[in-house]
Amino acid sequence: MLSVARQGARMPDEARIEVVEDRCQGHSRCVAIAPDLFDCDELGNVVLLGDGRVSPEALERARLAVLNCPERALVLREGGGA
Amino acid sequence: MSRSPVEDWTTDFDHTDPRWTADPYTLWSELRRTCPIAHTDRFQDGVWLPTRYADVRAIAYDTETFSSRRVVIRDRKIEPPHPAPPITSDPPDHKRLRLPLLPPFSLRSVAKLEPFTRAACEELVNALADGETCDGAQQYAQHVPVRVMCHLLGVPASDGERFRHWITEALQEGIHDMPRALRALQAINAYFREKVEACPGGTDDLIGYLLAVEPEGRKLDRDDIVAILRLLMIAGIDTTWSAIGSCLWHLATHVDDRRTLAAAFRDGDTRAVDTAIEELLRAYAPVAMAREVVRDTELGGCPMKAGSMVLLSFPAANRDPEVFPDPDVVRLDRAENPHVAFGLGIHRCLGSNLARMELRTALDVWLARIPEFELVPGEPVTWSEGTVRGPRRLPLRLLGGG
Ligand code: HEM
Ligand code: SF4
Numbered sequence: 431m432l433s434v435a436r437q438g439a440r441m442p443d444e445a446r447i448e449v450v451e452d453r454c455q456g457h458s459r460c461v462a463i464a465p466d467l468f469d470c471d472e473l474g475n476v477v478l479l480g481d482g483r484v485s486p487e488a489l490e491r492a493r494l495a496v497l498n499c500p501e502r503a504l505v506l507r508e509g510g511g512a
Numbered sequence: 513m514s515r516s517p518v519e520d521w522t523t524d525f526d527h528t529d530p531r532w533t534a535d536p537y538t539l540w541s542e543l544r545r546t547c548p549i550a551h552t553d554r555f556q557d558g559v560w561l562p563t564r565y566a567d568v569r570a571i572a573y574d575t576e577t578f579s580s581r582r583v584v585i586r587d588r589k590i591e592p593p594h595p596a597p598p599i600t601s602d603p604p605d606h607k608r609l610r611l612p613l614l615p616p617f618s619l620r621s622v623a624k625l626e627p628f629t630r631a632a633c634e635e636l637v638n639a640l641a642d643g644e645t646c647d648g649a650q651q652y653a654q655h656v657p658v659r660v661m662c663h664l665l666g667v668p669a670s671d672g673e674r675f676r677h678w679i680t681e682a683l684q685e686g687i688h689d690m691p692r693a694l695r696a697l698q699a700i701n702a703y704f705r706e707k708v709e710a711c712p713g714g715t716d717d718l719i720g721y722l723l724a725v726e727p728e729g730r731k732l733d734r735d736d737i738v739a740i741l742r743l744l745m746i747a748g749i750d751t752t753w754s755a756i757g758s759c760l761w762h763l764a765t766h767v768d769d770r771r772t773l774a775a776a777f778r779d780g781d782t783r784a785v786d787t788a789i790e791e792l793l794r795a796y797a798p799v800a801m802a803r804e805v806v807r808d809t810e811l812g813g814c815p816m817k818a819g820s821m822v823l824l825s826f827p828a829a830n831r832d833p834e835v836f837p838d839p840d841v842v843r844l845d846r847a848e849n850p851h852v853a854f855g856l857g858i859h860r861c862l863g864s865n866l867a868r869m870e871l872r873t874a875l876d877v878w879l880a881r882i883p884e885f886e887l888v889p890g891e892p893v894t895w896s897e898g899t900v901r902g903p904r905r906l907p908l909r910l911l912g913g914g
Contacts, residue, residue, distance in 0.1 A: 456614075456860060456864075457854060457864060458865060459790070459850075461619065462619070463783075470618065471618075472614065472615040472617070472620065472621075474614055474860075475645050476619060494847060497847075497848045497849075498539065498790070498849055498850050499850060500850040500856055501849065501857070501860075502850075
């Protein structure tokens with residue numbers, strides 16, 4: 431288990447999405463797949479909407495965003511089911 | 513062209529050979545199995561051709577070894593190289609001219625161009641839809657990016673014909689005919705120099721924007737602006753035209769996919785539409801680029817000497833079975849698809865948001881008006897030669913109804 435428990439009160443097995451900042455080149459695939467999780471600024475860099483926590487309903491979209499990013503700029507940390 | 517036919521694709525490949533033009537995919541898959549980094553001495557100072565995703569990726573990311581100072585492979589090198597920033601720039605200079613270009617091509621800026629694009633597509637398709645046949649490449653695909661680029665640059669759409677002529681000279685005929693390539697590049701420069709000099713400033717087109725923008729507290733100089741405009745014209749037209757044409761070809765030859773995509777558009781199912789378009793971009797990625805090796809290196813056991821070139825085939829990477837199961841099968845619902853049609857790393861296609869919007873709009877408008885069409889039996893489809901691949905003649909029979 432990684433540092434997912436950082437948010438004190440949160441469940442330790444909550445999924446979080448992270449951006450490896452200097453890898454994003456603005457393909458905007460993630461925005462197309464999960465517009466509820468990602469946006470792009472005017473220079474094309476990905477912007478996380480919210481604090482990176484991924485709700486169970488959004489989990490599948492988050493997984494797809496990770497798998498489709500050609501720069502491998504997104505990392506999803508899924509809790510290990512406590 | 514009186515070039516000798518290729519006997520051994522591993523040591524003597526030729527990306528202008530008729531067999532490559534007719535069907536590169538079979539050649540690449542053969543090479544990937546037998547010799548994943550092929551070579552040829554037919555061009556410049558020797559050219560390497562990696563066909564695996566992993567190798568294409570490694571090269572695209574290693575800008576210190578693989579320079580973008582030359583991105584076109586010709587019989588002989590043009591000396592000195594013709595800079596077309598940012599595509600021919602390397603770090604650290606690359607950022608200087610790329611950054612100011614990003615905002616006009618952001619998702620939000622591009623969304624504003626959609627109504628214009630849709631109206632242009634509708635006008636084009638309305639002129640064709642009542643006929644029995646048409647040429648999908650010549651009468652539709654090629655006009656879409658020309659209209660959009662002219663609108664964006666603030667030049668008359670009637671100049672589009674000249675653009676297409678210059679692009680063919682620079683990128684296709686110019687592979688083997690150096691003076692011709694140079695003449696075309698100079699003609700484009702002269703055209704844009706005149707436009708830049710004549711621009712009163714303060715206009716809301718791209719020329720006005722480039723004259724006004726001050727990336728590091730300083731205006732761009734005129735030579736850079738002209739070079740940027742030349743690049744945008746070359747990079748924005750041929751490529752997108754090829755992508756739209758290839759998609760029409762696929763839809764003409766695959767009834768089920770045609771109906772699936774038309775239904776997705778009709779239902780407003782944007783997820784299904786996007787997934788399908790990304791798959792078409794993967795399978796028919798139109799653009800390969802080149803790099804110049806600037807320091808001796810080795811990749812996959814191949815000794816690459818400084819001065820030799822690499823044909824960086826994003827389209828070949830997109831057909832690598834290591835990353836894409838059944839790569840030669842188009843699956844419109846392919847969910848896992850990290851394709852590299854728009855490149856990888858710092859040179860990620862500046863126009864990718866624009867190209868996607870044009871492609872989506874062009875197909876949407878076409879399918880709404882012409883849902884049923886097929887190739888005209890007995891009439892040949894012809895494909896462009898070289899590093900941008902797409903149909904140049906695409907005779908279609910329009911079947912009416914829907
Ligand atoms: C389907 C259409 C298109 C495809 C497949 C495509 C593909 C590519 C690829 C693969 C690259 C990377 C080149 C490299 O790594 O050396 C690239 C770069 C570029 N593209 Fe596109 N392109 C398309 C449309 C456009 C459009 C519409 C524009 C502009 C209006 C455009 C402008 C550029 C520019 C300026 C670069 C250089 C970016 C840089 O070096 O920082 N492209 N394109
Ligand atoms: S898909 Fe990847 S590269 Fe593209 S914007 Fe999202 S994080 Fe950045």
